[in-house]
Amino acid sequence: MDVSYISDVWKLTLFVGFCVVIAIQLYYYLFYFRRLAQFKPPVKQSSQEYPVSVIICARDEADNIVKNLPGILVQEYKTTSEVIVVNDNSSDESKYLLDEFKKTFKHLNPIELTQEAKMIPGKKFPLSIGIKSARYEIVLLSDADCVPASEHWIYKMQHGFREGIQIVLGYGAYHKLPGLLNKLIRFETFHSATQYLSFALAGQPYMGVGRNLSYKKELFFNNKGFSSINHIPGGDDDLFINKVATATNTTIVIDKDAHTLSDPQKTWNNWQRQKFRHYTTSKYYKSSHKFLLGLYSVTQMLVYPLGIAAAILFNWWLALAVFGLRLIIQGIVWYKCMHKLNEADLWPYFILLDIWMFFYYLLYAPALLKKPAKNWN
Template identity: 70%
Template sequence: MSAYFYLIGQIIFIVFCVVAAVQIFYYLFFFRRLAFYEPPLKTANISQPVSVIICARDEADNLAKNLPGILVQDYKTTHEIIVVNDNSTDETKYVIDEYKKSFKNLVNIELTQEAKLIMGKKFPLSMGIKSAKYETLILTDADCVPASEFWVDHVQQAYHENTEVVLGYGAYHKKPGLLNKLIRFETFHSALQYFSYALAGIPYMGVGRNLSYKREVFMRNKGFSSMNMIPSGDDDLFINKVANKHNTAIMIDPASHTLSEAKKTWNEWMRQKYRHYTTSKYYKPIHKFLLGLYSLSLVLFYPLFAASVVMHTWWLALSVMGLRLLIQAIILYKTMKKLNEKDLWPFFILFDIWMFFYFLITVPALWKKPKQTWN
């Protein structure tokens, strides 16, 4: 019996080492790219006209609070702010009309009928894009406010000669409480992946809270026509389709971030995450493989570590764990510092353990039928 127990312990420890190696590979091959990223220098600093597009449905309160931060951007070149009012039944129209009295570059597009056979935010966003005067588009949401008055300028400056897509960071306001920190860490963790993958030449998503691309790339790919029947995906699935290693850049300067209010309850957050994750099944195979392997390795890591401590040599298991934690600590510190989330770093081990449970909770979203409305 002892020989059998020893053999099982050996197998578990070997599998643990393999899983740890996979984790270390992701940190050293992918995530270090963001940790040590330095923006490329531009030979010429030329500002281009920009169209900022916001879709709103029953967002009167959010527009009253956040729209001024977009309207007063310090951007000397011609730009317009387009708000697409998608069948709102609240005071959204009157809020927009009031701001139009003071800001001549604010454009209001009123939609009064629901689009048939086009799910989610895609139709109002398409109307905003097709109405845009300028080639460079910057997208955000009504519940977002720029982190600085130089948001538009920073995003626009990320464009280089061949750039068609710029991925930004949509952060959350820092508030007291555990839920706020969990939401912010999960948001950071997602950004760590999509920024790092983009730097590795395999971009797979962006977030609609802070995203920019050329109008021409939207028209060339026939907009959202290939994903009209999927309620979400106007940000991540579209970027998954059009972004590549040659046309995609990132912008991570804190002045280029947008800020939103995090969900106040666990159920609200889980509904939001389930809606987001229902689109991941439509990613390209290479992206699904890489994301799935990373998630699987994270889910297996801690159970295998515990089993290795009990059934094998505890100090060997701790040594492997220590190596992984050292690499993780360095890279997370540098990436959190770049994304202005450094206050989360002292708790990264606890958050890392939490992600084990988080993946288990959200995995049913891969099979769950997506919600049919966008707001």
């Protein structure tokens, strides 16, 4: 057989493979991510404020308690609310700080834990204690290193509840600071949120983030809490939601006033360790979710190497045209999503950030094969 013919077949196959990858990517952008880009919260016939229990777990978080807890305690909320801080075996001055805050804010309810839970790594035990101690049906979760983006956080998050809704997914953002690392951290956070919020809108919710997440106590107890995932250090947010969320019981709230803000990691090594901890839990997702997320990640990682190969070996202008189609649709969708999530300053860099994701996947893919760490903070 003519060698040149075989070579031409392989070049054509390479280009077709590139087109398939682009087609799969466009499916995600047009079927899933477009939903977030065009999202408008449903209009409620009546506005009701439910009693809310805010729950925060903290271990040796004295500095964050001083800095962030006041933003939660001074929320403008007319209806009854409480703030539960589970002080999980802290060795710093957290207890004394909480006692001082309690003197001023009567709705603060500190819970002191002085013994470790055997065979239950992570923060699922202290969080379970907080949920069991909550007075109200709606619990709103955050972390000690988070501060609400506004004094209307509680109101905006509970406003997502309506008949049949048991889970409200929020957005946990990071403070905007100078530097490349800050942009990469915020983009990765935005990119992950685009996926889990869009999938929820498509009726396929698969995770939430503990920095900004609300659900009903009834849902927690009816599913026996974290009992099925107690052996896993992480997962108190994403794995629990992966287990209990359905197409009909989950909604999202992305109002800018409903965001929480955290301090991003200051060094690459710290961020890498944080991401490795987070990704070690995704292997426990439902099979359908792992397939959909894996297909998206693999095709996104293949876009640039296949595109470059197709341009060099097959036809550069055809490859560029196919890539350009994705770039235009991606740019429009990300532009709208970034505005929705108050990350619009990242959009001018979206092409560079998209290229970065190729290296990001290469860097963090090994986390899927590692055993979860035993500590949670």
